[in-house]
């Protein structure tokens with residue numbers, strides 16, 4: 001690795017075993033992508049032409065008619081929905097979020113109305129669309145979707161994510177079949193999914209991805225799918241999409257990341273990630289109060305994570321205090337803690353530089369030994385941790 005810029009900036013050298021997280025800087029961008037970004041930054045380009053090149057690459061990789069690069073998958077949700085309402089009507093595009101005279105209802109199953117760091121529903125509503133929830137949080141049925149479709153329905157949004165409710169929902173192929181029977185296009189938010197072709201193959205009219213998640217690109221979003229809908233979404237750059245602008249570096253970087261994805265040694269990387277999980281499993285074996293098990297990714301990405309259960313009586317520390325302890329000190333390790341109140345966290349092996357898995361193992365030993373030596377169980381109130389981020393938000397940047 002080249003010299004670590006973080007020391008110079010005064011940033012902590014965090015090790016990411018959390019996943020591709022915006023709050024940690026998303027993912028490791030491989031050298032070919034870094035070079036492409038650096039090469040284009042000093043040059044002028046014709047952006048429409050560059051986006052046409054992006055369209056070709058996206059079309060090939062996603063099995064789509066066309067595509068373009070936007071600021072993020074979040075931006076993709078808004079411009080895709082906006083495009084479904086306006087088509088190529090330039091005046092309507094300039095008028096949004098005023099949707100007078102347009103179809104403006106957008107369906108989404110209630111179990112998909114999640115937050116990935118911001119609410120999916122807000123990304124829809126930003127355009128001026130009216131969000132129409134379908135079904136209940138843990139159940140959506142065919143009749144509910146069918147009866148939600150009206151002459152005002154502009155589109156339906158479908159979220160593929162570990163954040164979404166994983167049962168009781170209408171499967172994508174059936175969802176598309178119902179929507180298409182009524183002429184309603186389906187927009188799939190697949191921000192964090194490895195599968196670039198499957199959702200369009202199942203009937204999605206548009207599929208949206210993040211450039212900076214598994215693909216290892218710079219910050220950006222990919223809109224792929226039906227050419228007329230891609231065009232209508234692209235034209236939002238002259239409207240609400242302007243504030244979601246991506247630059248030449250994001251476009252070139254996304255193209256390079258897609259090309260790198262095409263030739264990446266996926267099997268070799270999986271093997272390496274498996275070896276990290278094996279190392280951590282050995283490290284945690286026979287540790288008092290600790291039970292570690294492998295868990296497959298909930299949306300079937302080719303990826304396992306280590307689920308670490310912490311029994312505070314045996315380990316002398318709660319799961320959340322262990323997560324906080326690992327995140328402290330000169331080698332902070334950030335674990336995946338979405339469900340920490342249940343007494344477990346996950347360790348994600350996807351975002352490590354060579355040598356870091358061993359540092360993670362050493363940090364586990366260090367913090368568990370420290371807890372074992374403590375006379376009392378280290379157990380701070382969970383509320384304190386749960387509300388920390390919201391409290392910090394009120395005093396930022398202090």
Ligand SMILES: *Cc1c(COP(=O)(O)O)cnc(C)c1O
Pocket residue numbers: 022071072073074075116159160161163189190191192209210211220221
């Ligand atoms: C990360 C994520 C997003 C947002 O993606 P960005 O490209 O970071 O804006 C949207 N939806 C889901 C399901 C996500 O996981």
